Amino acid sequence: xxxxxxxxxxxxxxxxxxxxxxxxxxxxxxxxxxxxxxxxxxxxxxxxxxxxxxxxxxxxxxxxxxxxxxxxxxxxxxxxxxxxxxxxxxxxxxxxxxxxxxxxxxxxxxxxxxxxxxxxxxxxxxxxxxxxxxxxxxxxxxxxxxxxxxxxxxxxxxxxxxxxxxxxxxxxxxxxxxxxxxxxxxxxxxxxxxxxxxxxxxxxxxxxxxxxxxxxxxxxxxxxxxxxxxxxxxxxxxxxxxxxxxxxxxxxxxxxxxxxxxxxxxxxxxxxxxxxxxxxxxxxxxxxxxxxxxxxxxxxxxxxxxxxxxxxxxxxxxxxxxxxxxxxxxxxxxxxxxxxxxxxxxxxxxxxxxxxxxxxxxxxxxxxxxxxxxxxxxxxxxxxxxxxxxxxxxxxxxxxxxxxxxxxxxxxxxxxxxxxxxxxxxxxxxxxxxxxxxxxxxxxxxxxx
Amino acid sequence: xxxxxxxxxxxxxxxxxxxxxxxxxxxxxxxxxxxxxxxxxxxxxxxxxxxxxxxxxxxxxxxxxxxxxxxxxxxxxxxxxxxxxxxxxxxxxxxxxxxxxxxxxxxxxxxxxxxxxxxxxxxxxxxxxxxxxxxxxxxxxxxxxxxxxxxxxxxxxxxxxxxxxxxxxxxxxxxxxxxxxxxxxxxxxxxxxxxxxxxxxxxxxxxxxxxxxxxxxxxxxxxxxxxxxxxxxxxxxxxxxxxxxxxxxxxxxxxxxxxxxxxxxxxxxxxxxxxxxxxxxxxxxxxxxxxxxxxxxxxxxxxx
Numbered sequence: 001x002x003x004x005x006x007x008x009x010x011x012x013x014x015x016x017x018x019x020x021x022x023x024x025x026x027x028x029x030x031x032x033x034x035x036x037x038x039x040x041x042x043x044x045x046x047x048x049x050x051x052x053x054x055x056x057x058x059x060x061x062x063x064x065x066x067x068x069x070x071x072x073x074x075x076x077x078x079x080x081x082x083x084x085x086x087x088x089x090x091x092x093x094x095x096x097x098x099x100x101x102x103x104x105x106x107x108x109x110x111x112x113x114x115x116x117x118x119x120x121x122x123x124x125x126x127x128x129x130x131x132x133x134x135x136x137x138x139x140x141x142x143x144x145x146x147x148x149x150x151x152x153x154x155x156x157x158x159x160x161x162x163x164x165x166x167x168x169x170x171x172x173x174x175x176x177x178x179x180x181x182x183x184x185x186x187x188x189x190x191x192x193x194x195x196x197x198x199x200x201x202x203x204x205x206x207x208x209x210x211x212x213x214x215x216x217x218x219x220x221x222x223x224x225x226x227x228x229x230x231x232x233x234x235x236x237x238x239x240x241x242x243x244x245x246x247x248x249x250x251x252x253x254x255x256x257x258x259x260x261x262x263x264x265x266x267x268x269x270x271x272x273x274x275x276x277x278x279x280x281x282x283x284x285x286x287x288x289x290x291x292x293x294x295x296x297x298x299x300x301x302x303x304x305x306x307x308x309x310x311x312x313x314x315x316x317x318x319x320x321x322x323x324x325x326x327x328x329x330x331x332x333x334x335x336x337x338x339x340x341x342x343x344x345x346x347x348x349x350x351x352x353x354x355x356x357x358x359x360x361x362x363x364x365x366x367x368x369x370x371x372x373x374x375x376x377x378x379x380x381x382x383x384x385x386x387x388x389x390x391x392x393x394x395x396x397x398x399x400x401x402x403x404x405x406x407x408x409x410x411x412x413x414x415x416x417x418x419x420x421x422x423x424x425x426x427x428x429x430x431x432x433x434x435x436x437x438x439x440x441x442x443x444x445x446x447x448x449x
Numbered sequence: 450x451x452x453x454x455x456x457x458x459x460x461x462x463x464x465x466x467x468x469x470x471x472x473x474x475x476x477x478x479x480x481x482x483x484x485x486x487x488x489x490x491x492x493x494x495x496x497x498x499x500x501x502x503x504x505x506x507x508x509x510x511x512x513x514x515x516x517x518x519x520x521x522x523x524x525x526x527x528x529x530x531x532x533x534x535x536x537x538x539x540x541x542x543x544x545x546x547x548x549x550x551x552x553x554x555x556x557x558x559x560x561x562x563x564x565x566x567x568x569x570x571x572x573x574x575x576x577x578x579x580x581x582x583x584x585x586x587x588x589x590x591x592x593x594x595x596x597x598x599x600x601x602x603x604x605x606x607x608x609x610x611x612x613x614x615x616x617x618x619x620x621x622x623x624x625x626x627x628x629x630x631x632x633x634x635x636x637x638x639x640x641x642x643x644x645x646x647x648x649x650x651x652x653x654x655x656x657x658x659x660x661x662x663x664x665x666x667x668x669x670x671x672x673x674x675x676x677x678x679x680x681x682x683x684x685x686x687x688x689x690x691x692x693x694x695x696x697x698x699x700x701x702x703x704x705x706x707x708x709x710x711x712x713x714x715x716x717x718x719x720x721x722x723x724x725x726x727x728x729x730x731x732x733x734x735x736x737x738x739x740x741x742x743x744x745x746x747x748x749x750x751x752x753x
Binding site: 081082085086089106109110198207208209212257258259260261262263276397400401403404407408411412414415417 | 502503504505506592593610611612613614615618698699700701702703704707715718719720721
């Protein structure tokens with residue numbers, strides 16, 4: 001009997017040990033790997049967004065465990081690329097690159113960031129539970145990879161979602177959100193818009209800048225079967241599908257508040273939060289703002305769904321940032337930065353990260369029933385990440401110049417200053433000029449986007 | 450022992466030599482060279498090169514006048530330059546007239562405390578950072594809760610879509626510029642008015658009761674040097690006005706507020722084509738110098 005009890009006790013001990021093993025092993029691994037790097041300082045840029053506030057909250061844990069000091073500067077998104085490019089070209093102090101998915105081509109082609117294979121070869125600094133296949137494949141592909149190599153790990157991850165005021169929809173006789181853009185236009189739009197009461201069905205953030213080009217213009221190309229470029233990298237904006245999408249956006253403006261071309265993210269989110277509009281398509285990262293009673297009147301009326309589908313299916317906006325090791329860092333800094341990146345994007349802290357307000361790129365965390373129940377955005381976001389277009393916005397180095405052209409002429413279209421057709425032609429001509437100068441048409445550059 | 454002296458007792462300063470003035474001037478000249486002249490020379494050299502720092506692998510070769518040709522044939526550059534000129538000739542007369550009125554009011558005798566308070570208040574818009582002026586502008590001209598529409602509603606005029614329409618956005622940046630820079634004009638004119646000798650002004654007042662005559666024949670000559678300086682400074686300011694406009698409208702909607710500095714910033718720091726951006730900046734420098742020479746030739750006269 002005693003022997004049996006002893007065996008049972010041993011089995012129990014083994015079982016409980018193995019249950020905590022991954023975490024313990026992870027912690028031990030990080031501490032061991034960081035021992036030679038104690039006192040190393042690493043630096044990067046963060047944004048003033050929930051995902052960064054979340055990791056800042058968890059930072060003391062990493063610093064305590066590793067003895068590595070993480071310095072960060074909080075910079076507005078619009079200035080981030082400028083700051084990083086100037087830093088990289090002047091051999092500055094940034095050791096960790098924050099890479100928006102549209103910058104990955106530029107950063108990788110210029111050799112400003114290191115491919116992760118350089119570090120994964122070294123077992124002493126690589127997390128045994130790194131599990132690259134644990135990331136949503138779409139995110140790892142779109143945010144962190146270029147030319148078949150992985151450079152960064154997905155850190156601040158967004159999907160475009162439909163946020164809506166379920167109470168307003170109910171009042172108008174709808175018990176579910178629109179599933180297609182056609183429904184938004186023909187069914188929900190007319191019933192939810194009453195301009196005399198300053199009430200509108202939908203707000204589309206369209207301020208000139210990346211907001212116009214990425215959030216407004218591109219959003220109506222892919223779901224309608226259109227795209228910016230064809231396979232030869234010539235403009236595809238005059239195709240029937242692209243024109244259909246852009247004309248649809250133009251027609252949908254009658255259900256949006258006046259002056260929509262002056263709406264940035266903050267104005268669109270605020271219009272929903274304060275009850276002026278019934279629906280917006282926004283990044284998942286704005287969930288926190290919409291549930292916070294200090295910034296939103298919505299309360300239980302807030303509901304979230306995947307973006308409506310177009311004739312070509314549901315191809316929602318895709319956006320986000322990866323973290324990558326900067327080539328200009330010293331060897332010790334590179335190793336320390338790699339440790340931080342693995343930790344910040346690991347499965348081990350994914351739950352803490354999500355609970356602190358971040359959106360992890362790890363698949364496993366969203367299988368947790370508690371997380372699913374607590375965060376309404378999780379299911380539609382996970383659904384959106386199952387299928388998508390990595391090149392929702394082209395990720396090649398020419399994008400910033402093209403984005404400026406799209407921003408200018410896209411908002412001119414919305415204002416009616418030029419027709420959709422004339423605006424598309426103008427964007428196409430200017431875009432092809434930029435791509436010609438870049439060397440895409442004379443075979444100097446691979447047609448990668 | 451007695452010591453005799455002939456003439457005044459001047460002890461030669463052993464530390465003073467031929468090079469002494471040079472050493473006094475050197476720090477200022479050196480600093481000016483580092484922060485003013487070197488960057489200008491660098492920009493001039495860059496304007497003759499293909500210089501895109503986001504494409505380091507392409508190198509930075511000299512391309513002669515290619516950047517200047519591309520700027521001078523760039524329709525967007527000319528459009529933004531004309532828009533800047535339109536902005537300049539809209540804001541400047543208003544600022545000068547309002548500034549002069551404020552200065553004349555503050556120059557009147559009496560109500561000392563209120564005038565001192567007003568003088569201090571005039572500094573507030575000037576001391577406000579451009580970016581903050583832009584943020585304030587976004588709030589003031591917000592269509593739904595901005596104070597501009599609240600004011601129009603109170604007057605019985607319907608609210609305007611300020612930042613969402615082309616004319617509205619242009620008007621909004623004009624108003625914010627007038628708000629920020631009218632006090633500067635007022636202070637310059639006030640300084641000019643204080644230069645008018647009291648006895649001349651008093652004598653003129655005895656000669657005429659017409660305030661216009663007093664202004665035209667007595668005060669205006671003292672205001673002209675200040676006005677010249679003001680025109681030179683404001684020309685340079687308007688040509689480089691960026692932060693306020695970028696924060697308020699980012700140059701939009703469409704290209705309604707795409708002033709030349711906003712366009713140059715985009716070329717320089719979004720596309721990172723520093724060669725073209727430098728050529729644009731050098732052309733602006735030439736325009737500023739030409740305008741300054743013109744103002745000095747036409748307006749500047751020393752008062753005897």
